[in-house]
Amino acid sequence: MADDKEITIYDIAQYLNISATTVSRGLKDHPAINKNTRKKIFEAARHLGYRSNTFASSLRSKKTFTIGVIVPRLNSYFMSSVLAGMEDAASRENYNLIISQSLENAQKEIANAHTMFNKRVDGLLASLAYDTENIAHFEAFFKKGIPVVFFDRVYPHNDSTCIVIDNYKAAYDVTKHLIGQGCRRIVHLGGNLLRNVYADRLKGYKQALKDHNIPFDEKKLLVISKLNEEAGIKAAEHILKMSSRPDAVFAANDTAAVYCMMKLKEAGVGIPADMAFAGFNNDPVSKIIEPNLTTVNYSGYDVGEAAVSSLVNHLNGLSSIKTTNTIILRSDLIIRESSLKNKNL
Amino acid sequence: MADDKEITIYDIAQYLNISATTVSRGLKDHPAINKNTRKKIFEAARHLGYRSNTFASSLRSKKTFTIGVIVPRLNSYFMSSVLAGMEDAASRENYNLIISQSLENAQKEIANAHTMFNKRVDGLLASLAYDTENIAHFEAFFKKGIPVVFFDRVYPHNDSTCIVIDNYKAAYDVTKHLIGQGCRRIVHLGGNLLRNVYADRLKGYKQALKDHNIPFDEKKLLVISKLNEEAGIKAAEHILKMSSRPDAVFAANDTAAVYCMMKLKEAGVGIPADMAFAGFNNDPVSKIIEPNLTTVNYSGYDVGEAAVSSLVNHLNGLSSIKTTNTIILRSDLIIRESSLKNKNL
DNA sequence: TTGTAAGCGTTATCAG
DNA sequence: CTGATAACGCTTACAA
Numbered sequence: 001m002a003d004d005k006e007i008t009i010y011d012i013a014q015y016l017n018i019s020a021t022t023v024s025r026g027l028k029d030h031p032a033i034n035k036n037t038r039k040k041i042f043e044a045a046r047h048l049g050y051r052s053n054t055f056a057s058s059l060r061s062k063k064t065f066t067i068g069v070i071v072p073r074l075n076s077y078f079m080s081s082v083l084a085g086m087e088d089a090a091s092r093e094n095y096n097l098i099i100s101q102s103l104e105n106a107q108k109e110i111a112n113a114h115t116m117f118n119k120r121v122d123g124l125l126a127s128l129a130y131d132t133e134n135i136a137h138f139e140a141f142f143k144k145g146i147p148v149v150f151f152d153r154v155y156p157h158n159d160s161t162c163i164v165i166d167n168y169k170a171a172y173d174v175t176k177h178l179i180g181q182g183c184r185r186i187v188h189l190g191g192n193l194l195r196n197v198y199a200d201r202l203k204g205y206k207q208a209l210k211d212h213n214i215p216f217d218e219k220k221l222l223v224i225s226k227l228n229e230e231a232g233i234k235a236a237e238h239i240l241k242m243s244s245r246p247d248a249v250f251a252a253n254d255t256a257a258v259y260c261m262m263k264l265k266e267a268g269v270g271i272p273a274d275m276a277f278a279g280f281n282n283d284p285v286s287k288i289i290e291p292n293l294t295t296v297n298y299s300g301y302d303v304g305e306a307a308v309s310s311l312v313n314h315l316n317g318l319s320s321i322k323t324t325n326t327i328i329l330r331s332d333l334i335i336r337e338s339s340l341k342n343k344n345l
Numbered sequence: 346m347a348d349d350k351e352i353t354i355y356d357i358a359q360y361l362n363i364s365a366t367t368v369s370r371g372l373k374d375h376p377a378i379n380k381n382t383r384k385k386i387f388e389a390a391r392h393l394g395y396r397s398n399t400f401a402s403s404l405r406s407k408k409t410f411t412i413g414v415i416v417p418r419l420n421s422y423f424m425s426s427v428l429a430g431m432e433d434a435a436s437r438e439n440y441n442l443i444i445s446q447s448l449e450n451a452q453k454e455i456a457n458a459h460t461m462f463n464k465r466v467d468g469l470l471a472s473l474a475y476d477t478e479n480i481a482h483f484e485a486f487f488k489k490g491i492p493v494v495f496f497d498r499v500y501p502h503n504d505s506t507c508i509v510i511d512n513y514k515a516a517y518d519v520t521k522h523l524i525g526q527g528c529r530r531i532v533h534l535g536g537n538l539l540r541n542v543y544a545d546r547l548k549g550y551k552q553a554l555k556d557h558n559i560p561f562d563e564k565k566l567l568v569i570s571k572l573n574e575e576a577g578i579k580a581a582e583h584i585l586k587m588s589s590r591p592d593a594v595f596a597a598n599d600t601a602a603v604y605c606m607m608k609l610k611e612a613g614v615g616i617p618a619d620m621a622f623a624g625f626n627n628d629p630v631s632k633i634i635e636p637n638l639t640t641v642n643y644s645g646y647d648v649g650e651a652a653v654s655s656l657v658n659h660l661n662g663l664s665s666i667k668t669t670n671t672i673i674l675r676s677d678l679i680i681r682e683s684s685l686k687n688k689n690l
Numbered sequence: 691t692t693g694t695a696a697g698c699g700t701t702a703t704c705a706g
Numbered sequence: 707c708t709g710a711t712a713a714c715g716c717t718t719a720c721a722a
Contacts, residue, residue, distance in 0.1 A: 008715055019693045024717065032691060051463050055409070056715035059400040059698050066443075074429040075645075080420040087419060087446055096443050096464065101432055118396050119441065258633055285633045288603055300420075353699055364709045369701060377707055401699035404714050 007050040015044050027052065058120075067311060068116035069099045070109060070126040072153070076255075077283050078300045079127075082151070085304025086125065093312045095122070104130040104226075110137040117141065123311040128153040130192050130226065147314040151307040153195045161314075161324050163307045165331040167197050170296045171204025173333045174250055174278045177294070179212050181341045183248035183276050186214075187221045189235050189256045201252045201280065227252055232259030239275075240267055247275060248339070254279035254286045254295055261289060261338070277338040291337035298331035352395040360389050372397070403465070412656060413461035414444045415454060415471040417498070421600075422628045423645045424472075427496070430649025431470065438657045440467070449475040449571075455482040462486065468656040473498040475537050475571065492659040496652040498540045506659075506669050508652045510676040512542050515641045516549025518678045519595055519623045522639070524557050526686040528593035528621050531559075532566045534580050534601045546597045546625065572597055577604030584620075585612055592620060593684070599624035599631045599640055606634060606683070622683040636682035643676035 009023040016023075018037065025033050026041035044050075058064045067090055071079050083099065090097050098119060102109035109129045116124055117140050124141055126148065135155045141148050142159045154162035178186055188205050191198035206216050216222075223238060225231035232255060239246060239260075251257035257279030261271060269275055271291060279286055282297035306327055313319045354368040361368070363382065370378050371386035389395075403409045412435055416424050428444065435442050443464060447454035454474045461469055462485050469486055471493065480500045486493050487504045499507040523531055533550050536543035551561050561567075568583060570576035577600060584591060584605075596602035602624030606616060614620055616636060624631055627642035651672055658664045 006715090010715080020715090021694080021717080022692055024715095025692085034691060037691085051465075053404070053715050054464055055400040055404040056698090057717075059398070059404055059700085060715085060717045062698080064400070074432060075422065075425040077420065077422065077425075080422075080425040083425075083444075084419040084446065087444065091445065091460075096445075096460070098441050099428075099432065099444050100436065100441075101429060115436075115441070119399060120396075262633070285630055288607070288630045288633045290635055351699090355699080365699090366701080366710080367708055369699095370708085379707060382707085398699050401714085402701075404699085404716090405701040407714080 006053075007045075007048045008053070009050075011048055012041060012044045012050060015048060016040055064120050064122050065094060066096050066098055066119065066121050067308065068119065068121035068124045069097055070112045070116065070124070071099070071101050072104045072127060072129050074099070074101050078281055081300030082127075082304040082307075085299075085301035085306075086308050087304075088301075089305045089308035089312075093308070095308070095312065102129040102132075106132040113137040113141075117146075121146070122315055123147040123149070125149050125151060125307045125311060127151050128155060128195065131194065133194065147311055149307050149311045149314075151303050153197055155196075156326075158325075161310050162326045163303055163310065163329065164196070164326065165298045165303075165329050167200035168204040168207075170280070170298075170331045170333065171201035171250075171252075172208045173204075174280075174294070174296060175205045175208035176212070177333060177335065178248045178250060178276055178278060178339060179208065179214065181248075181272070181276055181339055183341070184214055185217075185221065185244070185246040186248040186250055187223065187235075187239060187246040189223050189225065189227065189231070189249065189251035189260065191224065191227050191252050193224070198252050205250060221246060225256070227256040229255060229259045232256040232261075233263050236260045236263030236267070239264065240269075245275070248277070249275060250278045252280050254281045254283035254293060257293055257295070258283075258285050258289050261293070272338055272341050276341055282334060286336070289338075294336045294339035295334050296331055297334050298329060302329055351398075352390075352393045353398070354395075356393055357386060357389045357395060360393060361385055409465050409467050410439060411441050411443055411464065411466050412653065413464065413466035413469045414442050415457045415461065415469070416444070416446050417449045417472060417474050419444070419446050423626055426645030427472075427649040427652075430644075430646035430651075431653050432649075433646075434650045434653035434657075438653070440653070440657065447474040447477075451477040458482040458486075462491075466491070467660055468492040468494070470494050470496060470652050470656060472496050473500060473540065476539065478539065492656055494652050494656045494659075496648050498542055500541075501671075503670075506655050507671045508648055508655065508674065509541070509671065510643045510648075510674050512545035513549040513552075515625070515643075515676045515678065516546035516595075516597075517553045518549075519625070519639070519641060520550045520553035521557070522678060522680065523593045523595060523621055523623060523684060524553065524559065526593075526617070526621055526684055528686075529559055530562075530566065530589070530591040531593040531595055532568065532580075532584060532591045534568050534570065534572065534576070534594065534596035534605065536569065536572050536597050538569070543597055550595060566591060570601070572601040574600060574604045577601040577606075578608050581605045581608030581612070584609065585614075590620070593622070594620060595623045597625050599626045599628040599638060602638055602640075603628075603630050603634050606638070617683055617686050621686055627679060631681070634683075639681045639684035640679050641676055642679050643674060647674055 009020045012023045013020040026038045100112040106129050148160040151163040190202050193199045209216050223235050261277050279293050279295040282295045286293035286295045354365045357368045358365040371383045445457040451474050493505040496508040535547050538544045554561050568580050606622050624638050624640040627640045631638035631640045
């Protein structure tokens with residue numbers, strides 16, 4: 001514990017016989033500073049082993065260079081890609097990330113929002129928990145003019161930007177594709193309709209049915225769940241018990257799709273011959289399961305990057321949070337064998 | 346931007362006609378404070394909409410309640426489980442996490458370490474990049490007595506704790522299991538031997554061969570790579586070209602194992618009949634691929650939790666970083682079909 | 691281009 | 707149990 005005393009800008013100032021103000025300016029490339037003194041300051045700083053004190057700086061400048069992130073869960077492929085994109089973009093802009101997870105629980109999300117507020121993050125990025133009903137817990141941010149960007153699981157709000165994909169269209173396309181393969185009884189495994197992603201996917205599914213004159217059989221063909229491993233398996237059991245079996249399953253995520261598929265295969269259901277399958281997210285498992293899973297690809301990395309860029313732009317005053325309300329990123333239908341009844345599409 | 350002025354402890358003090366000192370104490374459960382005044386202070390704080398200023402506090406107290414985390418990549422199932430465990434444990438202890446990734450690049454890791462140092466984290470958790478050669482970039486932490494805990498990809502050092510599993514033993518057990526299934530020519534897909542995890546797994550593999558009087562054919566049966574999707578496919582191509590084919594593959598991670606397996610299956614290799622397979626990590630894909638992949642399970646969540654607990658203990662002075670040098674967590678061999686040549690094990 | 695001086699909101703010290 | 711006062715290290719008017 002050789003706790004040699006911390007070096008401050010005053011030590012540098014004294015060492016060079018200049019004022020602390022000049023040192024402070026020199027250290028952060030202030031325009032009105034002599035190139036030579038600037039150089040000297042940096043040399044002295046290195047020589048003396050100076051490190052800046054972000055607290056003193058934040059205290060004075062009221063800026064923290066920290067972005068808060070609230071996600072439902074850290075351990076999914078999609079979310080970790082999002083975080084990777086965020087971290088990349090943030091570090092390019094010299095921001096740090098404080099990350100917390102709500103564990104899909106609205107109460108914990110509220111607590112996290114409070115912590116972030118107290119930590120005085122410069123801005124907040126949030127993707128909502130499974131059962132969050134409203135966004136009153138972000139009100140404090142809006143009031144203070146702290147920008148909030150929602151991504152993926154968003155909540156439209158006048159004072160914040162949303163980063164999403166066109167879930168409606170993506171789901172429409174999936175369903176249309178299945179119909180094109182001759183499917184007529186398509187089960188939809190959906191998530192909580194409070195969340196835009198699941199509500200929009202359901203809407204897309206319904207609209208595609210409608211446009212092809214297929215009735216929407218809510219009672220039998222719609223299964224709402226948490227879309228995890230267990231839910232996928234349960235859905236399969238449900239399907240196996242149905243009096244007249246469906247000819248396709250469209251799940252709102254790949255995890256549910258994959259586990260449902262495994263269970264059905266075990267029970268001897270032929271895929272795609274007896275039942276076509278499609279998922280959502282292009283998770284790594286979708287390329288591993290056999291037959292490979294038809295799914296919707298969209299880049300978590302891009303979502304994360306876009307969220308940070310958008311936030312940082314607001315922070316730099318480059319764009320008002322009021323003008324940019326929604327950013328829609330690209331997504332693609334990836335057709336794989338699990339849905340190809342008709343080999344020559 | 347209704348930037349109503351921030352409330353400080355002075356405002357509370359004035360409001361209650363007491364001193365700011367007392368307010369400060371009241372707010373943090375100082376023992377020598379009247380229960381009643383304490384209650385009043387909390388009420389006033391809520392009433393006035395006070396939020397503590399962590400910067401002022403950190404500036405004065407020299408404690409930040411922030412833990413820095415440096416990981417190779419955020420987007421792997423294992424690492425996101427680790428982070429989930431860390432976040433849970435940290436939030437229980439009122440610490441926040443600042444997370445950064447090295448992208449498997451030593452230079453970026455060095456930069457990350459500097460940032461963390463400048464951000465004055467109370468402690469650091471690190472898992473090393475693929476090609477990090479030494480840990481000179483953590484020297485500043487050691488010198489200042491800032492605790493550093495390495496996890497998974499560690500670097501033994503007197504002043505820091507390591508959280509690991511027994512990679513040697515786990516790999517030994519995998520190899521022994523394959524040998525028990527009758528395999529004699531076992532390819533090992535390994536990683537950079539600079540990293541303990543890969544070096545130890547290789548050692549375990551070699552020792553198991555030795556103990557069963559099987560020669561170690563380094564030239565033909567050892568493939569070192571980055572163990573990603575591409576590497577798995579390349580390894581398969583390599584294997585297909587071999588004059589005398591191996592009868593098993595033991596990969597140091599599941600990703601490489603799975604993609605290698607897929608490619609070999611495509612080429613008509615029967616698994617496990619022609620070639621048995623084993624991986625490492627128990628990634629979700631290992632349960633999806635057919636046949637299911639034999640692998641080594643260990644909990645990323647537990648690793649993350651242990652790392653934070655250990656760090657926080659040091660910070661609280663409950664244990665010296667010198668005494669606890671290494672914590673070894675549990676791991677298990679999970680035998681699945683990919684290695685069962687011999688159905689009755 | 692540089693310097694002076696005040697203050698950001700807390701906590702440590704010393705005193706009662 | 708409570709209070710006065712002085713830091714903590716930096717930035718920012720204002721001045722020169």
